[in-house]
Amino acid sequence: MSDQNAQLSASLEDYLEAIFRIVSKKSAARGRDIAKALGVRAASVTGALRLLAERKLIHYAPYEVITLTPEGRKEAEKIIQKHEVLKGFFTTLLGLDEDMAEEGACRLEHGLAQPIMERLLAFTEFVQACPRCGEDWRSQFLDRCTARSKPPCAECLTGCQERLRRAATEVKDAVPQPLTEIQPGVKCVVKSIKNRRTVARRLIEMGVQRGTLVEIKRVAPLGDPIAVKVRGYHLSLRLEEAKSIEVVPA
Amino acid sequence: MSDQNAQLSASLEDYLEAIFRIVSKKSAARGRDIAKALGVRAASVTGALRLLAERKLIHYAPYEVITLTPEGRKEAEKIIQKHEVLKGFFTTLLGLDEDMAEEGACRLEHGLAQPIMERLLAFTEFVQACPRCGEDWRSQFLDRCTARSKPPCAECLTGCQERLRRAATEVKDAVPQPLTEIQPGVKCVVKSIKNRRTVARRLIEMGVQRGTLVEIKRVAPLGDPIAVKVRGYHLSLRLEEAKSIEVVPA
DNA sequence: GTCGTATCTTAGGGCTACCTAAAAATGAGC
DNA sequence: GCTCATTTTTAGGTAGCCCTAAGATACGAC
Numbered sequence: 383m384s385d386q387n388a389q390l391s392a393s394l395e396d397y398l399e400a401i402f403r404i405v406s407k408k409s410a411a412r413g414r415d416i417a418k419a420l421g422v423r424a425a426s427v428t429g430a431l432r433l434l435a436e437r438k439l440i441h442y443a444p445y446e447v448i449t450l451t452p453e454g455r456k457e458a459e460k461i462i463q464k465h466e467v468l469k470g471f472f473t474t475l476l477g478l479d480e481d482m483a484e485e486g487a488c489r490l491e492h493g494l495a496q497p498i499m500e501r502l503l504a505f506t507e508f509v510q511a512c513p514r515c516g517e518d519w520r521s522q523f524l525d526r527c528t529a530r531s532k533p534p535c536a537e538c539l540t541g542c543q544e545r546l547r548r549a550a551t552e553v554k555d556a557v558p559q560p561l562t563e564i565q566p567g568v569k570c571v572v573k574s575i576k577n578r579r580t581v582a583r584r585l586i587e588m589g590v591q592r593g594t595l596v597e598i599k600r601v602a603p604l605g606d607p608i609a610v611k612v613r614g615y616h617l618s619l620r621l622e623e624a625k626s627i628e629v630v631p632a
Numbered sequence: 633m634s635d636q637n638a639q640l641s642a643s644l645e646d647y648l649e650a651i652f653r654i655v656s657k658k659s660a661a662r663g664r665d666i667a668k669a670l671g672v673r674a675a676s677v678t679g680a681l682r683l684l685a686e687r688k689l690i691h692y693a694p695y696e697v698i699t700l701t702p703e704g705r706k707e708a709e710k711i712i713q714k715h716e717v718l719k720g721f722f723t724t725l726l727g728l729d730e731d732m733a734e735e736g737a738c739r740l741e742h743g744l745a746q747p748i749m750e751r752l753l754a755f756t757e758f759v760q761a762c763p764r765c766g767e768d769w770r771s772q773f774l775d776r777c778t779a780r781s782k783p784p785c786a787e788c789l790t791g792c793q794e795r796l797r798r799a800a801t802e803v804k805d806a807v808p809q810p811l812t813e814i815q816p817g818v819k820c821v822v823k824s825i826k827n828r829r830t831v832a833r834r835l836i837e838m839g840v841q842r843g844t845l846v847e848i849k850r851v852a853p854l855g856d857p858i859a860v861k862v863r864g865y866h867l868s869l870r871l872e873e874a875k876s877i878e879v880v881p882a
Numbered sequence: 883g884t885c886g887t888a889t890c891t892t893a894g895g896g897c898t899a900c901c902t903a904a905a906a907a908t909g910a911g912c
Numbered sequence: 913g914c915t916c917a918t919t920t921t922t923a924g925g926t927a928g929c930c931c932t933a934a935g936a937t938a939c940g941a942c
Contacts, residue, residue: 493739
């Protein structure tokens with residue numbers, strides 16, 4: 383009945399997303415976990431699983447654990463990316479708190495078209511990487527939002543000139559360094575990717591290129607692997623791979 | 633059965649929005665117009681109209697023309713505001729074309745929570761009003777999006793210093809002028825509202841205050857009324873009202 | 883007046899996605 | 913190997929929102 387190639391409904395996307403998150407944590411999902419994660423009854427999950435299996439997005443058989451097929455994983459990553467891009471925009475640029483950003487991303491992700499998501503991501507990264515929009519710019523905005531204080535625009539501008547002058551020389555003199563030199567929590571901009579055949583494949587497939595923002599999330603005790611966030615994807619890089627990515631801090 | 637105070641479903645919001653738009657143009661709506669606007673069959677419209685009438689949002693009787701109640705108008709304006717805020721963000725900041733912005737706004741508006749919408753609006757206006765983010769900043773972003781050209785960041789920054797210096801004096805010297813002096817199409821920032829009792833009431837209810845962005849859309853032949861767009865609302869001001877709003881161009 | 887067309891309503895279905903209740907399968911303890 | 917609590921599935925129902933088909937109403941042309 384249901385067309386295999388049809389777009390997923392919003393609720394099926396939710397199911398797939400939840401399965402992805404559970405599988406990421408525990409390697410396999412059970413119906414019960416999914417029901418709890420989404421706040422629905424187990425009976426509803428069964429129906430959804432059948433539909434997802436019909437579309438070949440999950441491996442599913444009654445009473446068996448549930449895992450994602452490669453296509454299912456790809457589809458889920460796309461959904462998660464939308465979610466993360468929205469959430470990143472809400473927290474980083476709009477300055478909303480974590481909870482509201484999470485809630486808002488959940489409610490908007492299904493309607494967000496791919497090209498708009500791309501633009502939103504590009505914009506978020508652009509603002510973060512642009513020296514003209516520094517931390518003071520962000521706090522100007524937040525002051526306006528919360529305190530409704532009048533922006534001391536003239537002072538801000540004269541102060542900003544000084545900052546820009548410094549930034550101009552910094553940008554010119556910035557020496558790219560390998561990703562491995564960057565501290566966790568710091569965001570940086572990709573300047574070049576070496577070893578294009580090996581590392582680059584995965585990254586380029588995801589749309590990572592010169593100018594893309596990368597954030598180090600966590601470094602394992604021995605420095606390998608390195609968990610990074612790029613373009614709304616969380617992924618882990620080998621030390622070797624990270625070495626061949628050159629960046630400058632944003 | 634259906635709770636009168638319940639939130640409107642996404643599709644009922646669409647109906648209400650469509651009715652508002654039709655009523656704005658032609659003073660009253662017919663089922664057929666609504667069906668055409670939303671691309672559904674007339675029979676579906678009938679059901680929706682009954683539900684909207686049950687919630688006292690529209691005046692509806694079989695075979696009669698449809699108009700909005702005051703509550704319906706208010707509700708519709710809220711929905712339209714969300715739509716316009718999203719669309720404004722997509723076109724003004726993300727640089728998406730009209731059609732994609734329209735389509736995207738339609739698909740996202742129902743999920744957009746009020747506080748997030750407020751923030752998004754504040755951000756959009758902030759960026760437009762901030763001298764640090766001028767036209768060159770915008771085109772830097774768009775170049776990156778489309779041509780994927782490498783941003784000449786250092787040059788941009790040195791060029792920007794000059795611009796900022798000029799902007800700093802401009803901001804300091806900017807003399808507020810009445811809204812009536814502004815040309816259609818120009819965006820400007822509200823500096824003060826005089827006659828707080830009369831004009832201000834309507835505007836303050838909408839959230840217009842010092843710092844809010846106003847855009848002149850159209851001036852009638854005799855200079856009255858003046859159609860403006862503020863905070864996603866389209867409204868028309870009397871000449872008298874417009875005179876008492878002082879602004880500086882953004 | 884009545885005929886015809888355009889418009890609107892009613893009636894009856896289908897689909898999605900949720901629910902409850904009860905049956906079936908699983909698996910740990912005895 | 914049987915029993916029982918837990919988990920999962922099946923079955924059947926509800927609500928929202930869309931559809932088609934057919935009947936009701938309005939209104940201009942004759």
